[in-house]
Amino acid sequence: MELRFSQADEAFRGEARDWLEAELAGAFSVVRGRGGPGDEEALHDERLAWERRLGEAGWIGLGWPKAYGGREESLVRQVIFNEEYARARAPGRLGHIGETLLGPTLIAFGTEAQKTRFLPPILRGEELWCQGYSEPNAGSDLANVRTRAERVGDQWLIEGQKTWTSGAHWSDWCFVLCRTDPAAARHKGLSYLLVPMDQPGVTVRPIVQLTGTSEFNEVFFDGARTAADHVVGAEGDGWRVAMGTLAFERGASTLGQQLAFQHELDAIIACARENGRSQDPLIRQRIAHAWSGLRIMRLQALRMLSAQADTELSREGLVTKLFWATWHRDLGELAMDVLGPDAELAEGPGPGELTPLQRLFLFSRADTIYAGSNEIQRNIIGERGLGLPRAPRPTDTRGQT
Amino acid sequence: MELRFSQADEAFRGEARDWLEAELAGAFSVVRGRGGPGDEEALHDERLAWERRLGEAGWIGLGWPKAYGGREESLVRQVIFNEEYARARAPGRLGHIGETLLGPTLIAFGTEAQKTRFLPPILRGEELWCQGYSEPNAGSDLANVRTRAERVGDQWLIEGQKTWTSGAHWSDWCFVLCRTDPAAARHKGLSYLLVPMDQPGVTVRPIVQLTGTSEFNEVFFDGARTAADHVVGAEGDGWRVAMGTLAFERGASTLGQQLAFQHELDAIIACARENGRSQDPLIRQRIAHAWSGLRIMRLQALRMLSAQADTELSREGLVTKLFWATWHRDLGELAMDVLGPDAELAEGPGPGELTPLQRLFLFSRADTIYAGSNEIQRNIIGERGLGLPRAPRPTDTRGQT
């Protein structure tokens, strides 16, 4: 058992840290700390330039195979880079959907032509992607997708609506889960299409959230088109491909996120010190508990990094999402209780003019809902982790997420 | 809105209080405070004499119709008597199953012959009853009863096993839910039989509980017999009759129980004062919360008493069991935390030699399980109280309890 990183890995960490410090001290200092939750719209052009700078320096696709332009670094090093990225308060990534979801999916399921066409612009930070999965009637029940795609000549013709698509209005491409065989049941008959966003058949409408800001969008496909060969995996095999993407999404790379959590907890502790509630025994208990939970989150991630087996199937991997989502939601409530009556005071009169801790409080309510709600997570843990029997259901839902 | 009782009701309270004080100061002082949870076996003969004294004085069947020997007092007065009974620390009742469950069931569903035969000995405190519902495979799922009864000549012949039967070894009679039509599904084909306990075909075996004591029994029916006309309601109508009994069980008469809870809470507070934990802000919070919960329990019971409509169907009635069971379980945990390391120290080396607060801690774990577990209660509240849809089930379970 060894919790410290190897010298070589620490050297890599130093390299990443130095690079980030140097870059963010210069022309890019303006983007430092920007683009986080609730701030996604900030400084788009500058952050796009930052993406390209990252790509130039070889920090995108760290873990991708060398054959596809990546650096084939270990998971440990990817995690170290994420940690340093968060520690440096480098800006929210515009390109992370392409890098962490679409890229690995193409590498696993794509044709060589698709890889050649789509991977290099991701590595250069030049093409941005968004994810077209959720629909108004397919939230937790993703297999219920109704967006249809029909083959017409050498093109797919797409009709339907996606929702909760972050970055849709700035993305160049969207990977869209579509029903291509209307006769097939649920997760059969779906296909995974790559669709260009800049076309008349695609309309993006922002969703105003409870924060008064818009980080997500509805995307309407109304006769949208894409080339026939822009289907990943076989036609009708979209469910398997999409589940692969979700597996990437739920991987071990949560250590960067945890540093962001640490920043939030630090802010709460600072606030408690300032207003004196750090002396309230009830608040002290809750801060100590939150601190412990965050420490455990990091330890769990290190366990996953250390595991030889497929992390997705390990028990500690299965509980990750439920644990951090619940922890983060509780942190938001703690923040408000530490602030006391001042918790109410916003930064300005506009609907979106909230303080960082208010944003934390409100945004963290989504954590227990999106990417597999707490209820879905508990089903998965019970059934896959513990082998408990499924409930009798009117329809087959084996592939629920 | 008036929370105080009427002058006439307060006069009745005075009458009850005076009688209890006088009786318990004399020959019956030995039974004072005895026979509660974990102490059910104490002083059986003396408590039997006490039952008869209660009967003589007309305190049994307070709410029963005058036509059947009762006093037809209002629910409010029944509750007042229960409160005073608890306040006087009068002994645990041996006859309460007969008085509160079987009696009202016979009055509602029995024949005149049954009423004439069985009600008077209950009112005199002379015949004791126990309840034969639960079975090893019919716990929460009561409709799954497998004990069979077959009509042979002018008798019922009974084969099977009941469990969690309190007082079985001292009872004269048992009301037993039996399957009389093996072909009928689940809650159809059940009958409600009255079975004498003193016969060769009935064997009682005590269940040792986690406290090391035995308050409940298994009852084995091995060719047990009862007269053909000792069936309540029609043959095959036992489910409806049994559900009626459960409704009586879950009635509004919880105010006496609440006084017992108050004694427990008082003991915990006294303990906190003595060992200084009353100054611990965390303990103060929990005591205040427990105190509030108990006060609310009483208020809810008063609401039910005040309601014009059938209390069983009211929302506040539906939540009663879940609320008090959970509250009581939490109280047990609070007791242990107030005691700190001393919580461990028992009264003696024998398995059952526990302190009163240890008994509270252990016994209260059963509260969230028996008479409809918390899970079942939440189903009932969701479905009957809120009209939420039932889950698809492999079998019909409309009558689940």
Add this chain to the structure above:
Amino acid sequence: MRFALDEEQVALQRAARRLLERWSPSAAARDAMETERGYDDALWQRLAADLGVSALLVPEALGGLGLGPTALAPVMEEMGRALACAPLLSTVALGTNALLLGASAEQQARWLPGLASGERTATVAFDPLGDARRSEVRAVRDGGSWRLDGVVTQVLDGHTASLVVVAAEVAAEDALALFLVPGDAPGLARTALPTMDRTRRLARLELHGVSVPPADRLDGPLPGAAALRAVLDRARVALASEQVGLAERCLDMSVEHARTRVQFGRPIGSFQAIKHRCADMLVDVESARAASWYAAWAAEHAPDELATAAAMAKAWCSEACFRAAAECIQIHGGIGFTWEHDAHLAFKRARASLALFGAPANHRETIAHELGL
């Protein structure tokens, strides 16, 4: 013994619900919360004229209905259910109660009729933590008058109230006293504060040498701090009732959604994860209702029990309401996270109410203290 709403209280509740359903649907509250005032005066006038809410507690001789806190409770439940934006909590639960509990008969006769008619609104300026023993405002003798200086943050509807009852420390007496200050008094600067819950406004009041004539120092049977404590307790009771109504609204929204939203081929309310959560919300709502009714009864009939009853009700209803509002978002999933859905209005109101007039932990400490711990 009858622990239930009287017939006339039930009628009042029904009337309030009808009025608010008609005149304060969600869209109206959303409009009102975008105004600087924070409420729609037309709605307030309707509540006053058609329902008499402003006159509820005022004695009949002064143009009121002469009812007590148990009559206010069902009205507050409906205000909570509707997420209505109106200065009821400030004007009636704080302002009117301050005059009823702290003012002389003469002072009441001068001020209560204007409050009863709905013509004027009122509030009380006190410590934002709900501590009735302290104030950041100092009152000193200045010739024949009083001179008030200091700052009070987070005064409910403080930027619009026609009349502000200011709690101030009178150093010479080492005691707190209550002073009547018109909203437009010279030296009084009022600033609306931006808040997370946009359905209820708080303001910062700065008093720079505000002059108060001797007749406007409250001079009732209860001394300043005791009167303020009782006022705050009554306000807690009213807020607790509002929280019950809001919690029930959240439960109703959740149940409706759970009945109709289909996932995995079933209404989600048929899943125990959702069903049991709704059941727990019902336990919360009904237990909170019992606590709030009891506290209202104590305010009216058992002043000795009020401090404990109000603390219990406010602590219990605050947490019940917050849990219900939080579950409401969770049960609604993504749609509950949008601005257009009402779940966030309830959630923010529930959070704001949790801290208003003292947080639950403070109230439990009060109970522990009253239990002699």
Add this chain to the structure above:
Amino acid sequence: MRFALDEEQVALQRAARRLLERWSPSAAARDAMETERGYDDALWQRLAADLGVSALLVPEALGGLGLGPTALAPVMEEMGRALACAPLLSTVALGTNALLLGASAEQQARWLPGLASGERTATVAFDPLGDARRSEVRAVRDGGSWRLDGVVTQVLDGHTASLVVVAAEVAAEDALALFLVPGDAPGLARTALPTMDRTRRLARLELHGVSVPPADRLDGPLPGAAALRAVLDRARVALASEQVGLAERCLDMSVEHARTRVQFGRPIGSFQAIKHRCADMLVDVESARAASWYAAWAAEHAPDELATAAAMAKAWCSEACFRAAAECIQIHGGIGFTWEHDAHLAFKRARASLALFGAPANHRETIAHELGL
């Protein structure tokens, strides 16, 4: 970086599980808990001889295996899983650690071989609240020796330990010191205490002028209080691991029952009410395991982090284990309430462990303090 058990630790855990499954099934624990001693010496000798648990932490030069706290962790998990009755926590986690951390090389050479072989058992007598700064025992100079007087309640295996390390206040030095007292020392009266958890024994020790030669005052690099604190922290870590094993045992029992028990025509584990509770138990078990491993690692490699890590592990694992044991009863329903089912053994052990070596709230207060709050 490899945050996982090493191969030899995995092997040790497997061996411990095999041994305990064979020699300490539930029936054996039930037999042992009815004895006055509270454990089966034959089992203890097997654990010592076949598995080397008593020698685990002792340096190789003194007849031990020379391993560290990270090797003890998986063994303790198995002890918890088996609800084994054996003086391991007292002898190894308390007694051996006290000598390792507080004794001079000479003292270690004199006492550790006997502990390593399993021939002797040991314990430490300290404040039952787990406060390393205080003791009810006073040590005074008495000629060339020390004279100890006082009472220590709730000493783990105190009635059977061959060797008791007693924490005592030395008034002349205004400090705490540790003294070695043989179990049969004149003036030492030991009484086994009746406990709710019958699988682990506590005793009351009365010291009436117990004489301790100067050589038996611990004289290691760490002074008394600091040594005791480190010993208690290591003991907390070992107990935390035991709690993880017990929690997992409860989870396993619950899952097995939920898979097989049929109600309403379905295995009860197919109901979300049960399934989700099991899921929460798994979250508890895995998070507790991470916390306990980390604390063991800190005990071995990062003494600066030990105080916080031990507090975190003990608080987290205590509550995880208690919740798991409580849920285990609830999920089993009536059968889980019977004496013959093991659920109550787990429940009582979980409750006893919650308070042993300090309660979770105390540990969180330690963390808050270490965070500089």
